[in-house]
Amino acid sequence: MDFLEQPPRFLFFTGKGGVGKTSLACATAVRLADSGRRVLLVSTDPASNVGQVFDTQIGNRLVTIDAVPGLTALEIDPEAAAGAYRERIVGPVRGVLPEDVVRGIEEQLSGACTTEIAAFDEFTGLLTDDALIAGFDHIVFDTAPTGHTIRLLQLPGAWSGFLESNDNGASCLGPLAGLEKQRQQYRAAVAALADPLRTRLVLVARAQASTLREVARTHDELAAIGLQRQYLVINGVLPAAEAAGDALAAAIVAREARALAALPGAVAALPRTQVPLKPFNLVGLPALRALLDDNAGALSTTPAAPANAPGALPALATLVDELATAGHGLVMLMGKGGVGKTTLAAAVAVELARRGLPVHLTTSDPAAHLTETLEGSLQQLTVSRIDPHAETERYRAEVLTTKGKDLDAHGRALLEEDLRSPCTEEIAVFQAFSRIIREAGRKFVVMDTAPTGHTLLLLDATGAYHREMARHMDKSGITHYTTPMMQLQDPAQTRVLIVTLAETTPVLEAARLQDDLRRAGIEPWAWVINNSLAAASPTSPLLMRRAAAEWAQIDAVRNLHAQRLALVPLQAEEPVGIARLQALAAGQRHS
Amino acid sequence: MKTIHIFDPALCCSTGVCGTEVDQALVNAAADLDWARQQGARIERYNLAQQPLAFAGNAVVKAFLERSGQDALPLVLVDGEMALAGRYPTRAELARWAGISALPVQAVGSDCCSGGKCC
Structure with missing residues (x-):
């Protein structure tokens, strides 16, 4: 498990949705906490399901996970962050300016940009606010889907440069204009992201050609903005032993092997871990602990009841x-x-x-x-x-x-x-x-x-x-x-x-x-x-x-x-x- | 030097490029104001969507909003006194308020106005 060796303070899991990065981020956080570290697990996904995984209501605040000593979780909900940002601006003038004016301001601050920027602001805070994260040895980010992640990570670079070069103050920073004083914070966030001693990026993929091509694109884009230190995890690989006597399993095993053999050069050179497909769903603590445990798959060898026929379900x-x-x-x-x-x-x-x-x-x-x-x-x-x-x-x-x-x-x-x-x-x-x-x-x-x-x-x-x-x-x-x-x-x-x-x-x-x-x-x-x-x-x-x-x-x-x-x-x-x-x-x- | 304060309606940004349709008047205003600044004019812009406190904290602006509503914006104050409302100032108006004497000859040699005859 290369990606777990000597982990730095910040760990990011990124990859296309459905590849299992939430499960891996959660399992990693649990493993680090089990080894005695104090861990903060952060989801920046607009449709976060970290709460479901731990069967705990989390939300936009720090919540300690009672079942795992040392583990705290936080879900950054972009909508809630945008709501809080909106309230900071509108709150002071409510009841002061005419009501329709206040409604107009609220509408203006309800767009996609406000949401994106408010969430980004929260994220930056976590990377740079020492008081907030002082109590944690590791902060594990289960990041949003790839396209979104790239935007999220590209913005610090783009905006720091933008704020610097923009001296007439008239330009279109949109809702960010009110945050201009936080230049220092954005610069610090960029520095933390690009520093391999502080940040490790784990690319998560499945052994499918299209997913691997995409992970290669993500790798290039993130490397280009300074995140050079990357690890690759291939999740859910079907063990070769399953191929015997099942044409479908054999086809999957062969297909996955072909996809991995054709891994694009830049990502093929990364430290790589393969996590085998497990016979269980990754919900609940025992399943999470078993995910990164090589012996866990063998624990459940009882044959399953034969699957029901698909019945009358239409194609x-x-x-x-x-x-x-x-x-x-x-x-x-x-x-x-x-x-x-x-x-x-x-x-x-x-x-x-x-x-x-x-x-x-x-x-x-x-x-x-x-x-x-x-x-x-x-x-x-x-x-x-x-x-x-x-x-x-x-x-x-x-x-x-x-x-x-x-x-x-x-x-x-x-x-x-x-x-x-x-x-x-x-x-x-x-x-x-x-x-x-x-x-x-x-x-x-x-x-x-x-x-x-x-x-x-x-x-x-x-x-x-x-x-x-x-x-x-x-x-x-x-x-x-x-x-x-x-x-x-x-x-x-x-x-x-x-x-x-x-x-x-x-x-x-x-x-x-x-x-x-x-x-x-x-x-x-x-x-x-x-x-x-x-x-x-x-x-x-x-x-x-x-x-x-x-x-x-x-x-x-x-x-x-x-x-x-x-x-x-x-x-x-x-x-x-x-x-x-x-x-x-x-x-x-x-x- | 007089100070020009411009109170914008609720905008995503000063040129309006963030709106669903770019407003020509805003694009021109941004260019004109930037021109006046280059000539040394002191201009400050306030966006209702981002700095509503600046509107609430100025008695003239607050009263204007209550009387005429936000659709009557923008509002231009020169040294605190109402100078213009409902549209953005032209370069000539900006020059007069700011005491800029030398107005450049308008767009000589551009494609549109070549030959000294404006279209």
Whole structure:
């Protein structure tokens, strides 16, 4: 366990959602605490589930975990942090300024930028506030999904430089303007992150080609901003012994070995640990302690009861039949990162296109590998990606050529500087999203969305946009208009498919996402359980135990959460290309 | 030298590039104010969304907000006295308030106005 040797003060676990970084961060924190260290475990994930893992209510404050002496946990909730920030600004003038003015300020401070910045501010505080962290030997961060993490970590560098070079004070720091005095703190945070004696970054991945490619990208980006000291953990590797007598297990073992052999050079050179797949779910203290214990898997050798047959659960293609009857519309696949939204979006798009329907498949996932998944093309099917960098550049260029065309050189430079603000990307991506969903009146638009936290921020941006647009429209006397939010809320125009895995935590997270969507007035149309072992009928003892464990979760989804449900079996081969996507949609496990 | 105080409506940022649509008036205002600063004018801007206390703490501004509402912003004070409301000042106005004498000839030689005839 290289990544646990002589750990520095700060440990970061990062990786695509669903790879198990929360479990690893929790297990690491427990292990360090068990060895007598005082440990603070911090989650910065907008959809944190550290509380679930320890079966303790945590939240945005320090909570001691009674079952583990020496362990304290904290969840940084970006929404709560934004609320506190908002209150610091608005509180003093409430009752002093007119009520509608106060409401206007609150609305202005309810956007995505405020949330991002407030959460970042909390995070910086933890890295630099000695009084706060003095009592802890180690601080273990279970960071947010990759795209988000990169932004979070890139910001200190960007902003410290920005604050330094910006001497006229008129520039667009957005809500950060009020925090300008904390320059020193941001610089200290950057220094702590880049110092290998203080900070260790653990990249977590599964032995899958796409996940490993992404981890290589993350490695490069983080190394470029100064985080050189990185470790790699490959989680959930199926032990080779399981391959005997089970074609599915053999295919998985071979596939994982191939993926690891093809590990990109920069990450192949990192100190690496492989954590074997366990026959149990990683919830509760005994499971966490067993995760990093090499002998624990062998403790439970009792064969599992044979898995139930998948019964009458429909395949994805059955849902597509019903979707196809509308002839057009917006189909959004939503769920935590790593549950396979991109693959399923591609499968849905391919199925619709095969039925002769016009389809535009697109993704707003900052860590998208959609075009890599869909090798090949069908008539009727167009594929595009909302690339945050490209969108931001396009937006900057557009503003400069339209709004900036009459400015003199100095004014132009000022506008250019403002367009480098962190908010610009959010707006650019959102505009691209709004533009593409308009096509759904004529054809099918199938989108995989970004990971949950980001998705919700995006929706929040849609809401703010809706209010602003409605205000403009009312002023100019236009009475008939459709905003993106109205389109998302209309079940005749938009169908949301929630994607999850048949495991405890992913199902809870998906249920939470459904609640959030309902609060926003959006009713999910169906659920899809992806990568199901139960649907794949394995015979290897370890896989059978995991398949049997899935049924409680499948039943929970069917009975408590989903209006419609489809089950997608775990694939023996990575579902890349049209033929394999078709097989996946049909519910076959082999291509 | 007189001091110019500008009380902005609730903005994400001073050029408005953070809004869902960039407001041309804000982009121009940011450039004009920056120009005046370069000429030595003393200008301070307050954003209702970020510094509401500056609005609440100034009797003239507070009374203006109560009387006319936030839609009537921006409000410009020169040495504490109301000078302009409802729009941003032009370069000529800024120059007069700040006592800037030499106004540069407007955009000579630009594509739009070549040949000495403005479009």
